[in-house]
Amino acid sequence: MPYGSRLAAQMTRRLGRECLYTPSARLALYLALRRWCRPGARVLMSPVNDDVILFVVLAAGLRPVQAPVSLRDGNIDPAAVPESTWRNVDAVLTTNLYGVPDRVIELRRRCDELGIPLFEDAAHAIGTRVEGRPIGAFGTAAAFSLSKHVAGAAGGFLAVDGVRTRRELERLRDELLVPGRLRADLATTLRPLARSGVRALHLVRPVWRTMQRLGVLERDAFRMELHPLRLADRASRAPGLTAYEPWVRVDLHGYRSRHGALVRAQLKLRVDRLDGDLARRAVGVSLLSGTAWAAPALRERPGCDGPLPLFRAPLLVQDRDALLERLVDHGVVCGYVYDPPLDDYAGAEFVEPSPAPWAARWFAAHVLPADPLLARGITNALTREGARAAHPPTAAATAATVAPCPRVR
Ligand SMILES: Cc1ncc(COP(=O)(O)O)c(C=O)c1O
Incomplete structure (x- = not known):
């Protein structure tokens, strides 16, 4: 039986x-990029994205092209x-930022016209549907993360069409996996339990x-340190996960570990509970959507x-x-802030900058990603702190006021 096939069967259903x-x-995305893109291909993506994904694209030997958002x-x-730009890209990668869907029908149509693959990053969007179809059903391939919705400390999926393609990608995956270790597996299993213990005991x-x-x-800041000299050195050599390991592994060092049965059994239990979790998230989103910050x-x-x-529910606030x-101080740690946008962060040496970067700068600087499972606590805390809503400006006003941020080194 292929590795992880019981979990995969759950997701296939x-x-x-x-x-x-x-x-x-991240490993799922890497597999898709390697399978469908030739070396040097140009991938259109949003600059308001996890920096890890930028390094996955670079590790696959591709050029990240930043899109207006x-x-x-x-x-x-x-x-x-x-x-x-459309005429000069070879693939499109969506983000479905915080679970809010990309304009996936339009992107699918565009990609079909151009004859290029559409990759869906569905890491944040396991329960999102567009016109009745789940995110992850639109692209040439779609990547999911179990570290997000079900709060595992590992796990993901790649969704593709056809058994033959799946088997081919399983072989590529198996070549890239590194042996797991019992100690690391124990830590991976215990981490989510420790996190919920800290929250339950009000020790956040x-x-x-x-x-x-x-x-x-x-990370000391929202973005990891770029180390541009080291990165330039890697870029001059053959691409691959090993070359980009120091960047690709950030936040999840076991991203390519062949975890044992213990980790996979825990993930299976968590996936079994996914629908209940999604229902609770929808309730929280409903509450947060009615606030002035939505x-x-x-x-x-x-x-x-x-x-x-x-x-996460995207709120827009001043003095974020x-x-x-x-x-x-209210026991809420919000992660997943992608500021500055990737083109300001990495610079033109490593990414092709967006032709219209203002909206990305404004959005990245004001968004507060609120966990819908903590909706009531976050709403109370924001009210007590006197948080003021930020309202998206017009494109012209944004261009005039939003300056680029300095590059993170
Ligand atoms: C938008 C996005 N895509 C992909 C990933 C990678 O997910 P994983 O940690 O499962 O590799 C992340 C991680 O936070 C993310 O935010």
Whole structure:
């Protein structure tokens, strides 16, 4: 039986597509990029994305092309992508930022016209549907992460069409996996339990502050350090996961580990509970959507569809960074802030900058990703802190006021 096939079968049933199990979404994306893109291919993607994904694209030997994004949700704005760019890209990678869907029908149509693959990053969007179809059912391939919705500390899937393609990708995956270790597997199994224990005992604030003080957090800022000289050195050599390991593994060192039965059994239990988790998320999203801070993407959902079971609900606030710090005192640590946008972060040496970067800068600087499972606590904390809503400006006003951020080194 192929590795992880019981978990994969669960996902295949949900999605109605062939799925293979991977230890992470980043490895799933890497497999897809390697399978469908020739070396040097240009991949259109949103700059409001996890930096790890940028390094996955580089590790696959590809050129990340940054797209203009929508101020509503931070996802690619297909209408704002210049025709010259469309003619010069070889693939499109969506983000489904925080679970809010990309304009996937339009992107699918565009990719079909151009004869290029569409890759769906569904890491945040395991419960999101568009016109009745799940995110992950639209692309040439789609990557899912179990570290997100079901709070595992490992696990992912790649969804593809056809048994032959799935088997081919399983072989490529098996070549890339590194042997797991019992100690690491125990840590992977215990980490989610420790996290929920800390929350249940109201210890988030002291634990987080202690970790900050001890310097044991992997990131000091929203973006990891770029180390441009080292990165340029790697870029001059043959690409691959090993060359880009220091960047690709950040936040999940076991991203390519062949985890044993213990980890996979725990993940299976968590996936069994996924629907209950999604239902609770939808309730939280409904509450957050009614607040003054809700991003337009939350407020302007067509009525009949109901709230999406998002991974995070995007709120837009003024003085976001200070507010994030103060939320820690209320026991809320918000991750998943992708600021500055990837083109400001990495520069033109490593990515092709967006022709219209303002919306990405504005959105990345104001968004506060709220966990819908903590909706009530976050709403109370924001009210007590007197958080002020930020309203997306017009494109012209944004261009005039949003300056690029300095590159992170
Ligand atoms: C948008 C996005 N895609 C993919 C990933 C990678 O997921 P994983 O940690 O399972 O590799 C992340 C991680 O946070 C993410 O935010």
